[in-house]
Amino acid sequence: MRAIRIVVAVTILAMAPAGIALADNDIGCGVGTMIMEGQVGPPAKVLGSLTNGVTFQSISITFGLLNCSGQGKVTADASDIRVQHFASQNLDRLSVEMAKGEGEHLNVLASLLDVAPAQRAEFAQLTQENFEQLFPHDQVTVGEMLSSLDGLMTQNL
Amino acid sequence: MFVGRPAAIRRNRVAPIHFCRPSLAQSGTPVFAYRRLFAFACVTLALAFAAPASSDTLASLQARALEAQLDRDPVWQRLLSYDPNDVRWFKRSSATSSNFFLSPRGDRDPKAELVATLASFFDPDAVVKDVEHPQCAFIARREYLIDRLGITQGEMPRRTCEHYEAWRRGLAATGATLIYPEGFMNNPASMFGHTLLRIDVEASGEELLGYAVDFTGDAGEDGGLVFIAKGILGLYPGRFGLHPYYQQLRKYAEWENRDIWEYRLDLGEAELDFLLMHLWELRGIDHPYYFFTENCSYHLFRLLELAKPELLARNAMPLTVIPVDTVRETLAVEALVDDIRYRASPATKLRRDLKEMNSDAREIAALIARGETAPDGEAVAALDAPSRARVLDSAYEMLRYSFVQGGLDPSETRVLTRRILIARSKIKQSSLSGSPKPAPVAMPRVRPDQGHESTTARITGGYRDDEAIVDFRFRPAFHGLMDSEGGYPRNMEIRFFDFNLRYFPERKSVRLEEVTLINAVSLSPRSEIFKPVAWSLLVGLATRRVSEDGDLKDAAVARGDMGGGYAYQPLQWLHVYGLATATIDAGPGLSKDVSLGPGARGGFYLRGPDDRFKSHFYADFKAYVAGDRSLLLRAGTEQRLTLSRNTALILDGSYNRTEGQAYLQGGLSLQLHF
Numbered sequence: 001m002r003a004i005r006i007v008v009a010v011t012i013l014a015m016a017p018a019g020i021a022l023a024d025n026d027i028g029c030g031v032g033t034m035i036m037e038g039q040v041g042p043p044a045k046v047l048g049s050l051t052n053g054v055t056f057q058s059i060s061i062t063f064g065l066l067n068c069s070g071q072g073k074v075t076a077d078a079s080d081i082r083v084q085h086f087a088s089q090n091l092d093r094l095s096v097e098m099a100k101g102e103g104e105h106l107n108v109l110a111s112l113l114d115v116a117p118a119q120r121a122e123f124a125q126l127t128q129e130n131f132e133q134l135f136p137h138d139q140v141t142v143g144e145m146l147s148s149l150d151g152l153m154t155q156n157l
Numbered sequence: 158m159f160v161g162r163p164a165a166i167r168r169n170r171v172a173p174i175h176f177c178r179p180s181l182a183q184s185g186t187p188v189f190a191y192r193r194l195f196a197f198a199c200v201t202l203a204l205a206f207a208a209p210a211s212s213d214t215l216a217s218l219q220a221r222a223l224e225a226q227l228d229r230d231p232v233w234q235r236l237l238s239y240d241p242n243d244v245r246w247f248k249r250s251s252a253t254s255s256n257f258f259l260s261p262r263g264d265r266d267p268k269a270e271l272v273a274t275l276a277s278f279f280d281p282d283a284v285v286k287d288v289e290h291p292q293c294a295f296i297a298r299r300e301y302l303i304d305r306l307g308i309t310q311g312e313m314p315r316r317t318c319e320h321y322e323a324w325r326r327g328l329a330a331t332g333a334t335l336i337y338p339e340g341f342m343n344n345p346a347s348m349f350g351h352t353l354l355r356i357d358v359e360a361s362g363e364e365l366l367g368y369a370v371d372f373t374g375d376a377g378e379d380g381g382l383v384f385i386a387k388g389i390l391g392l393y394p395g396r397f398g399l400h401p402y403y404q405q406l407r408k409y410a411e412w413e414n415r416d417i418w419e420y421r422l423d424l425g426e427a428e429l430d431f432l433l434m435h436l437w438e439l440r441g442i443d444h445p446y447y448f449f450t451e452n453c454s455y456h457l458f459r460l461l462e463l464a465k466p467e468l469l470a471r472n473a474m475p476l477t478v479i480p481v482d483t484v485r486e487t488l489a490v491e492a493l494v495d496d497i498r499y500r501a502s503p504a505t506k507l508r509r510d511l512k513e514m515n516s517d518a519r520e521i522a523a524l525i526a527r528g529e530t531a532p533d534g535e536a537v538a539a540l541d542a543p544s545r546a547r548v549l550d551s552a553y554e555m556l557r558y559s560f561v562q563g564g565l566d567p568s569e570t571r572v573l574t575r576r577i578l579i580a581r582s583k584i585k586q587s588s589l590s591g592s593p594k595p596a597p598v599a600m601p602r603v604r605p606d607q608g609h610e611s612t613t614a615r616i617t618g619g620y621r622d623d624e625a626i627v628d629f630r631f632r633p634a635f636h637g638l639m640d641s642e643g644g645y646p647r648n649m650e651i652r653f654f655d656f657n658l659r660y661f662p663e664r665k666s667v668r669l670e671e672v673t674l675i676n677a678v679s680l681s682p683r684s685e686i687f688k689p690v691a692w693s694l695l696v697g698l699a700t701r702r703v704s705e706d707g708d709l710k711d712a713a714v715a716r717g718d719m720g721g722g723y724a725y726q727p728l729q730w731l732h733v734y735g736l737a738t739a740t741i742d743a744g745p746g747l748s749k750d751v752s753l754g755p756g757a758r759g760g761f762y763l764r765g766p767d768d769r770f771k772s773h774f775y776a777d778f779k780a781y782v783a784g785d786r787s788l789l790l791r792a793g794t795e796q797r798l799t800l801s802r803n804t805a806l807i808l809d810g811s812y813n814r815t816e817g818q819a820y821l822q823g824g825l826s827l828q829l830h831f
Contacts, residue, residue, distance in 0.1 A: 036560055036570045086365075089404050092411070096553060099578040100546075101586050108365045108403070131582035138571040 033088040033142045035095050035135075083112045088142045095135065101128030113149075119157060126156055214312050215279045219272050221306050228268035230305075231472075235463055236298055236435065237263065237270055238444065242472065251444040251451060253394070256286050259295075274298055278313060286441070293318030297434035297463075321437055328368060330429060332357040335420040335461070335494070336369070337484050338409040339605055342504070343689040345651040345677040347415070348636060350480040350605060352454045354461070355402050355419070356433070364419075369405040370436060372397050372456035374446030388448040395446035397439045397456070412561060414504035418605060420484065421496040424464060432464035454480040458487075465493060479634060481644075484606045501598035507554040507686070509598050514547060522548045523685050526555035528573050532580035542584055543592040549581040555686045601644075602767075608644020609803050609830040611635055619809075619824020622709065627660040628670065628824065638678065639797045640830070641805060642768050648724065648732065650678040655697075668711060673697035680734045682726035691734055693720040693758075701742055701752075703785075704816035712746025720758060730766075735759035740779050752785035771797045790814040793822075803830040 087094060090105045097103025101124050110123045127134060127149070134140075134148050227233050231241040238252040250257075250264040258264055260273035277283045277291035278299060285294035292299050296318055302308060334355045340348035353371035357364065374395035376384055387393055409415045424432070439460075446452065455478040462469040467490045475482070488494050501509070511519055521537060524530035525548070530537070532552065537545055553574065560570050617628035632655040636645050657671040674697045681689040695718040702709040722736035741753040760775030772794065779789040793811025800806060810823035 034571065036557070036567060036574055085401070086403060089401070089407055092557065095574075095578055096550075096581075099581040100550070101582075105365065105403075108363050111363055111366070125586065128582050128585070132579055135575055135578070138568070138575045 033091050034139060035091055037091070083109070083146065084142065086112055087146055091142055091145075097124075098127035098134060099131055101125050113153070115153075115157065123153075123157065126152060212279075215276060218302075218306060218308060218312065219275050222271055222275060222302065223268065225305065227302075227305055228271045231469060232301060232463065233271065233298075234267050235459060235469075236301060236438075237267055238442075238459075239267060240474075242474065252442050253444065254442045257438075257442045259291060275302065278302075289318070289320060290316050292316045293321055295438050296321055297431060297438050300431060300434055321434075324437065325433065328356060328433070329358050330356045330368075330433060331359055333422045333424055333429060333432065333464075334364075334367075335422060335484065335487055337418040337420065337480065337605060338413075338415040339418065340646040340649065341413045341415045341502075342646070342687070343649075343679045343681045343692075345649040345679050347413075348646055348649055348651055349634075350484075351409075352457050352480045352483055353405060354457060356399075357421075365403040365406065367402040369400050369402045370397060370457070370460070371400075371405070372444075372446075372453045385448075388446065391445035391447040391451070393446045394443040395451075395453075395456070396441065396443055397436060397460075399436070410500065410502050414502040414558070416502050416505055416601075417500040418484075419496075419498040419500065420487065420494045421498070422461075422487075423493055423495040428464045432460060435460065435463050449477045452478055452480075454478050454483045458483040461487065465490065467491075467493070477633065479611050481605050481608070482611055488606055497600075497604065499598075499600040499604075503554055504558060504687070506598050507551060507558065510547065510551050510554075510595065511686075514551065518544055518548050519551075519685070522551040522555060525549070525552035525577060526559065526686070528569070532577045533583075537580065542588040546581065546584050546589060547595070549577055549584075553577050553581070558686060603643025605644045607802070609636075609641050611830070613637075613640070613828065613830050615807070615826050615828040617807075617824040617826040619822070621822040622820035624664075625662050626824070627662060628826075629658045629660070631656045638680070638762070639771060639773060639795050639807065640828075641797075641799050641802070642764075642771075643802075648680045648682065650676065652676040668700070669698070669713070670700050670711075671698060673699075680724040680732070682724045682732060684726075691720075691722045691724040691736060693718070693736060693738070695719075699742070701744070701746070702813075702815055703746055703748075703787075704818070709816065709818055709820070710746075712744055714742040714744035714747065714752075716743075717741045722759075730764045732762040732764070733759075734761070738779070740781070742781070742785075747785040749785045752781040752783070752787060754780045754782035754786075756780055756789075769799050787816060788814075797828075804828065 086109060090109075093103070093105040094109060097106040102121075103124070106124050106127065107120055110120045113123075115123045130148075130152055133152070134145050136148075222228075234241045238250045238257070239248065240251070243249075248265070252258075252264065258270055258273075259277045260266065260269040263270035263273065274291070274295060277295075280291070283291050285291050288294075293316060299315075303313075334357055336353045336355050338351050338353075340350060351371075353369050355364065356368040356370060358367050372395055374388070374393040376388070376393050379387060406417070410417060444451065444456065455474070458468075458474065458478070468487065471486065471489065473486045473489075511522070514522070518540070521530060521540075525532050525537070532549060537548060540548060556565075556570065556574060556577065559565055560567075611634050613630070613632040615628070615630040617626075617630070619626055619628070632652055634653045635651050636649075637652055638648075638650045652673055653675055655671070655673040655676065656669070659668045659670040660666075661668070673695065676693075676695045676697070678693040679689070680691045681687070683689065695716065697716060699714055699716040700711050701714045703712045704710075718738060718740040720736035720738035722734065724732065724734035726732050736758045738756040738758055739754070740756055741751070743751045756777070756779035758775065758777045760773060763772040765771060773796075774794050776792040777790070779787075781787040781789070791811050791813050793809065796808040798806045798808075805828045807826040807828055808824075809826070810821070813820050813822060
């Protein structure tokens with residue numbers, strides 16, 4: 001039920017009449033995201049944030065190689081979209097927290113993957129112990145990482 | 158486009174409706190003869206019961222609504238995006254999308270819109286935005302009208318709103334938090350801050366899964382002066398947006414390194430419902446975005462006002478809307494904010510962590526971040542586990558920060574990042590269990606809403622060149638380097654429309670000494686990792702002293718001045734800066750009308766404990782080498798003594814040399830913020 005609710009929320013947001021989202025079209029699932037894909041600082045930031053409320057197209061990042069309508073899904077599960085979006089938006093923080101074996105974003109990821117609160121510490125430790133398996137080389141994408149994580153969870157949790 | 162059925166009001170505009178339903182009696186009942194009233198009443202009553210949802214019911218509801226003067230109710234007007242304080246005869250809704258209105262006159266006439274809205278609710282074939290019935294597209298209006306008019310199910314059956322219900326189920330909203338990202342380094346304009354609302358969801362401790370509501374404008378590809386001009390004039394359309402909160406947090410925290418303040422709101426269930434209903438109505442509706450007035454904070458605050466009658470009652474919206482002021486207004490309603498949290502940006506956290514490390518560890522972290530030392534090498538291995546963890550964590554953050562600033566190769570950075578993280582992953586929790594975990598960054602002593610107020614007035618008594626002067630200054634926004642620092646990002650200044658009127662008591666004359674249209678200064682200090690360039694920009698009217706018959710006379714000039722350089726903070730209380738500048742003056746008082754050239758400006762600030770005082774010592778040199786040639790030197794000091802949050806005493810003095818003459822200037826000022 002929860003998975004469906006989450007999917008519904010995201011779908012409605014993305015495709016509601018007249019659209020909720022704005023010019024800042026980051027809704028793509030970005031399964032192709034790699035670490036260190038942050039926005040690279042433009043000098044235009046100085047003027048661009050004069051009121052902070054106006055999005056500045058030339059500095060808005062587009063991750064979406066793929067959008068959430070279904071391409072590049074890890075599994076057929078409906079909750080996947082939310083997991084993929086969260087993971088792609090937070091890949092850098094997740095990678096650090098996995099290396100540390102703890103963290104806020106990691107905890108949220110665990111929640112989205114339906115890991116019970118009692119098992120979250122174990123989950124975090126699992127990611128730390130198997131860090132190299134989750135990030136076997138430096139061009140690892142979100143999709144690949146989630147796939148490895150899925151395998152790890154099946155074996156261990 | 159919706160085709161409505163305008164109701165003919167006049168023939169039903171009679172008292173009988175009130176007479177028959179005393180519980181709905183509203184003000185302003187016209188006076189009619191009782192007998193005629195009674196007859197009419199009974200007939201109407203009979204018809205009403207005989208024909209449910211008929212045009213008579215609609216007509217009666219419309220009449221009731223008008224009798225109650227709902228069109229004048231601030232809540233109704235705000236639901237239509239009118240500003241009830243708008244006193245212009247050509248009052249307009251700020252919404253420009255045609256499908257926000259059911260009446261062709263809806264954007265100019267709240268009464269027509271009231272009538273048309275009710276009519277549309279009864280029209281079974283009406284469709285808005287190709288998807289929904291008006292009852293659902295304008296669900297907040299429906300809620301409002303049902304509540305104010307006491308409309309029963311029998312009078313108007315409620316349609317189920319599947320899209321809205323599905324959206325609400327998906328949101329699973331339990332509350333709302335006002336989010337205030339502070340300004341960020343090296344960008345004085347960002348000091349104004351920003352506001353957005355986070356819709357909180359069921360799971361606690363997982364705020365990241367909430368939804369961010371904000372109002373932003375679309376500037377397309379514009380930049381520079383075009384961007385500023387169009388933004389001030391409201392030529393960009395703005396809309397409400399709803400994004401996963403973690404997505405917005407990433408932008409503000411990770412990319413812009415802004416500290417974030419979270420003011421949790423205590424909203425009742427019905428209040429939250431109404432807020433979300435109105436947000437639903439605002440989907441895809443355009444409003445022009447005005448930087449200074451109808452900006453992100455303005456629209457967000459209006460949304461909050463609709464949810465919270467106590468806020469609406471305060472009727473607090475000033476002409477220019479500064480985000481932090483809307484936060485202050487929200488806090489002014491008792492118990493509306495029930496919790497305040499602080500989330501330090503990665504940069505703030507990094508600065509704190511580096512300060513707590515010894516210099517060796519700092520050095521190793523910097524070397525790792527530059528790729529000059531292996532993360533798994535000897536130097537790191539020699540450290541104990543907790544220190545190793547801190548060094549690697551800081552090295553990662555330094556690398557990430559440098560990458561976001563620009564100039565680093567992505568694939569090399571990726572390789573190095575992975576190596577750092579692999580080394581970090583080998584430090585198990587168990588080996589760290591003995592030592593204390595790094596604490597979260599402490600909430601700063603003064604919150605942004607507790608900082609000095611945005612408008613400033615100053616009165617100065619002093620002398621210039623042996624002549625007495627009295628200065629009156631007024632500044633609508635925002636913050637100067639000598640103002641009290643609490644609640645504001647450090648080392649930055651932004652001033653708009655700063656007026657200085659000077660009175661000469663001995664001559665009994667008054668002069669507009671200075672009008673600074675904008676002065677932005679950023680003196681962020683450089684350090685091992687943070688290497689900002691200090692800069693300044695001034696545009697305005699100034700007074701230049703020019704030589705005339707051996708005397709110095711005041712001449713008004715338009716001035717533009719730019720500077721770039723470096724700033725350092727070698728000690729907690731000492732801040733040093735130096736800028737190379739270029740100035741251009743133009744005015745009829747100059748012999749060649751224009752005067753321009755390079756210059757230099759530098760000095761240092763001393764900070765007192767708890768910001769009780771601040772001292773500034775400076776020298777400013779301008780060499781006007783083209784046009785009206787001249788040399789201008791000024792060396793001086795400013796001393797500020799804080800009296801309270803919003804008051805201060807300032808003492809200033811300077812030695813000035815120009816056109817071969819030298820003179821002294823000084824004064825004592827009382828400064829007030831409000």
